[in-house]
Amino acid sequence: MGDLTRLSAAALAAALAAREVSAVEAVQAHLDRIAAVDGDVHAFLHVASDAALAAAAGIDAQRAGGEPLGPLAGVPIAIKDVLCTYDMPSTAGSRILEGWIPPYDATVVAKLRAAGLIPLGKTNMDEFAMGSSTEHSAYGPTHNPWDLARTPGGSGGGSAAALASFQAPLALGSDTGGSIRQPASVTGTVGVKPTYGAVSRYGAIALASSLDQVGPVTRTMLDAGLLHDVIGGHDPLDSTSLAESWPSMADAARRGAEGGILSGLKVGVVREIAGTGAGFQAGVRTLFEQSIGILAANGAEIIEVSAPSFEYAVAAYYLILPAEASSNLARMDSVRFGLRVQPSDGPMTVERAMSATRGAGFGAEVKRRIILGTYALSAGYYDAYYGSAQKVRTLIQRDFAAAFGVVDVLLSPSSPTTAFQLGSLVDDPLAMYLNDITTIPANLAGIPGASIPIGLAPEDGLPVGLQLLAPARADARLYEVGAAIETLLEDRWGGPLLAQAPALNTAKEA
Ligand code: GLN
Numbered sequence: 029m030g031d032l033t034r035l036s037a038a039a040l041a042a043a044l045a046a047r048e049v050s051a052v053e054a055v056q057a058h059l060d061r062i063a064a065v066d067g068d069v070h071a072f073l074h075v076a077s078d079a080a081l082a083a084a085a086g087i088d089a090q091r092a093g094g095e096p097l098g099p100l101a102g103v104p105i106a107i108k109d110v111l112c113t114y115d116m117p118s119t120a121g122s123r124i125l126e127g128w129i130p131p132y133d134a135t136v137v138a139k140l141r142a143a144g145l146i147p148l149g150k151t152n153m154d155e156f157a158m159g160s161s162t163e164h165s166a167y168g169p170t171h172n173p174w175d176l177a178r179t180p181g182g183s184g185g186g187s188a189a190a191l192a193s194f195q196a197p198l199a200l201g202s203d204t205g206g207s208i209r210q211p212a213s214v215t216g217t218v219g220v221k222p223t224y225g226a227v228s229r230y231g232a233i234a235l236a237s238s239l240d241q242v243g244p245v246t247r248t249m250l251d252a253g254l255l256h257d258v259i260g261g262h263d264p265l266d267s268t269s270l271a272e273s274w275p276s277m278a279d280a281a282r283r284g285a286e287g288g289i290l291s292g293l294k295v296g297v298v299r300e301i302a303g304t305g306a307g308f309q310a311g312v313r314t315l316f317e318q319s320i321g322i323l324a325a326n327g328a329e330i331i332e333v334s335a336p337s338f339e340y341a342v343a344a345y346y347l348i349l350p351a352e353a354s355s356n357l358a359r360m361d362s363v364r365f366g367l368r369v370q371p372s373d374g375p376m377t378v379e380r381a382m383s384a385t386r387g388a389g390f391g392a393e394v395k396r397r398i399i400l401g402t403y404a405l406s407a408g409y410y411d412a413y414y415g416s417a418q419k420v421r422t423l424i425q426r427d428f429a430a431a432f433g434v435v436d437v438l439l440s441p442s443s444p445t446t447a448f449q450l451g452s453l454v455d456d457p458l459a460m461y462l463n464d465i466t467t468i469p470a471n472l473a474g475i476p477g478a479s480i481p482i483g484l485a486p487e488d489g490l491p492v493g494l495q496l497l498a499p500a501r502a503d504a505r506l507y508e509v510g511a512a513i514e515t516l517l518e519d520r521w522g523g524p525l526l527a528q529a530p531a532l533n534t535a536k537e538a
Contacts, residue, residue, distance in 0.1 A: 032057035033194040034527075037103050037251040040197055044102040047091065051084035051102030055146055058104045062148070062195045070170050071180075071190040073109050074116050075149040080104065083146045090144075099278075100254055101144025106196035108187050109150040110157055111242070112231035113137050120233045121153040121165040121183075124389030125366040134231025135266065136200060136242050136259040143258045148196055151186030155391045156357065157207055157235045159183050160463040163454045164393045171450070172215060174490055178447040181211030187245040188215040192526060198255050199245040203477075204235045205345055206443075206467025208243050212479040213442035213493025216525045218514075220244050220252045220507075223500050224474035225270035227256070228263035236352035237268075239345075239471040247526060249480065249511040250285065253277035256503070270501070280504040284511030291327030293509065295320075296435030300338040301466045309445040311485025315492045316441045319482045319517065323439075326516060331435050335427035337420060338469050344420035345468045346461055347404045351414050354401030357394070360386065396457065425473045432499045437509050440466050442479035442493030466495055476503045478510045481525040482517055491525060 029049050032040065043049045059077050066072055087102045107113060110120045112130035119125040133141070140147065154164035162170040162185035170185040172178040173193035180189040187199035188211030201208035203221035212219030220243045227242045234240060244255040256277040263269040283289065297320060303313035324330050362368045362385035363378070369388045371380040390398070404413035431438060443466060453460045470477040479493035494513065498506040518524060 033061045033197070035197065036248050037100065037197040037246065038248070038254060041100050041103050041254070051087040051146060052081060054102060055080045055084040055104050055148070058148055058196055065193050066195060068171060068176055069173055069189050069193050069195070070168060071151055071186045071193065071195055072106070072149045073119065073121070073152050073167055073186070076116055076147060079115060080146050080148050087144050087146070098143040098258065100198075100258060102146065103198060104146045104148045104196055105140060106148050106151050106187055106190045106199040107137060108184050108199070108201050109153055110202050110233045111137055111200060112233065113147065113150065116147070116150055118150065118233065119167075120157065121155040121167065122389065122391070122394070123166040123367065124360050124385065126166075128366040130231070132231060135228035135263045137231065139259050145198070145258065151184070151190055151199060153186055154183035155394050156233065156353070157183040157202060157204055158353070158393050158397055160206070160210055160460050161448070161450070161454065162186060163450065164391055166391055169450055172447045174215065174447065177449055178490070179214070179450050181214040181443070181447065183207040184211045184245065188212055188217050188219065191215070191217045191245055191247055197247070198251060200242060200259070201245040202232055202240055202242050203471065204239045204241075205349065205471050206464045208245060209467050209477055209479040209493070209495060210443045210463065212245065213495075214447040214491060216481045216491030218246045218249055218252050218478065218480055220256065220478045221470065221476060222256060222260065223270070223476045223503050225268050226274065226476070226503055227260050228266045228269055230263055230265040234356040236349040237356065238352060239349065241471070247524065249478070249507055249514050250278060250281040252478070253279075253281035253507045253511075256507070275504045277504060277507045280507040281511040284508035285515045287512065287515065289508055289512050290323060290516070293328045293437070294331055294435040295323055295328045296331050296333040296431050296438045298338070298431070298438055298440050299332055299334045300336070301440040301469075303441045303444075307444045307462060307465070308441065309485065309487070311487045312441045312443070312445060312492050315483045315485060316494065319494055319513070320439065322516060322520065323513065333431040333435060333438070335424070335431060335469070337423035337427050340420045341424055341469045341472060342461060342465055344417040344424070345464070345472060346400070347413050347417035348421065348472075350397040350401030351404045352401070354398045354405065357398060360389065362386070393457070421472045424469050428469070428473045428475060428499075437505065438497040440495045442466060442495040446485050446488055446490035446492060470497055473500070475500045476506045478506055480510055480514050483525065
């Protein structure tokens with residue numbers, strides 16, 4: 029059967045269904061890979077070896093007994109540590125939740141288990157999903173498998189790096205301002221942020237509730253569609269969950285991969301984030317323009333559109349997100365969850381315990397955003413800051429509505445640069461924030477977005493991602509067009525981008 033860790037989730041699922049491999053073998057192959065490379069990559073905060081093998085044995089027994097199983101039954105999956113799991117610690121990358129085991133599963137995790145997927149463990153992330161590099165994790169950074177001196181992006185760098193180093197065939201991420209798409213972009217993997225409300229947020233430790241969305245981290249659009257079909261759909265436990273029925277995203281991806289759908293498709297390129305502005309790396313721009321040329325040669329109609337309010341998107345986001353985060357993180361109060369630090373002197377009161385705990389338990393970036401958000405919401409400043417940011421949010425939604433009045437999908441680079449060096453931006457918050465310029469508008473508008481690998485930048489040989497955006501609720505269109513683009517580009521390269529990465533076979537294997 030060859031190396032099981034190199035298979036796509038779809039191919040592994042097919043081999044499992046045909047009983048060419050067992051779920052125990054599939055899980056063991058990935059546990060072996062984790063043991064071989066994760067010392068270098070540090071994608072995982074927790075590996076649940078025994079539970080994964082036991083769950084896999086259960087699936088194998090069900091299959092042997094002829095029980096009906098879902099399409100991904102027996103396929104291992106890595107879970108971002110922002111998602112609650114009743115049998116594994118859920119720290120959100122924070123010291124304040126170190127060792128905390130929630131009493132329940134996030135809805136998406138419960139759905140995975142019910143569909144027979146096997147959780148391998150929990151992946152590293154920036155603390156409470158605040159960051160673009162995983163360097164804000166309280167447990168140390170994740171390293172990019174393409175070059176261990178670089179970041180895998182963030183906040184979901186652990187999930188993306190696990191996929192890029194073949195430690196898991198599937199993973200879950202969360203995307204508040206780009207935390208699925210930007211790590212996918214800089215690791216040569218695929219990431220999808222669904223429409224806001226398409227996937228349940230119940231049991232996802234909240235960063236900014238009006239922006240957060242859980243989604244698939246994979247190596248192909250079809251794998252993402254298969255996973256989306258498992259985790260998506262209405263959840264009465266999430267009051268913002270959309271109560272509608274959705275078409276199969278996997279079917280949409282399969283249709284797209286068959287080809288033909290690009291002909292006559294109206295593809296918008298957003299001038300403000302097309303890669304020509306300051307901060308965009310030359311190779312990112314070159315590959316983006318090449319991809320647009322390939323789409324045009326295959327019948328797509330390329331139309332330049334303008335979204336003038338995008339200029340204010342990062343500023344608005346860094347008011348709305350801290351405002352919501354400061355409120356959400358108030359629950360980390362030393363009483364109900366995780367860490368409790370005794371005040372070093374004087375009497376023990378609730379306030380003093382809370383202050384000592386939050387002082388010791390939160391990292392610098394989290395404190396920065398709590399302070400920013402509390403200020404933005406304070407009496408006398410609320411209208412000037414939070415109120416203005418909400419108005420910008422409306423303008424951005426209108427820019428998208430105008431663009432989607434003319435085009436079917438929008439394209440931009442997923443991230444302005446390839447993976448940056450660990451340590452290079454961590455002391456410069458503004459530079460780190462500006463990394464999100466391409467991804468943030470979709471969160472402010474609630475629309476779905478994907479990042480698809482489009483090649484390696486000539487100047488550094490590192491992966492570049494294409495961001496594909498579709499109107500709210502048009503997630504199936506995103507998978508259809510995304511799979512079409514992926515297939516077209518892969519035909520040109522002669523296979524998946526990741527297969528071409530010698531650096532992935534990290535030191536231990538060489
Ligand atoms: N990098 C962005 C931030 O720091 C995105 C975070 C996210 O999507 N969770 O806020």
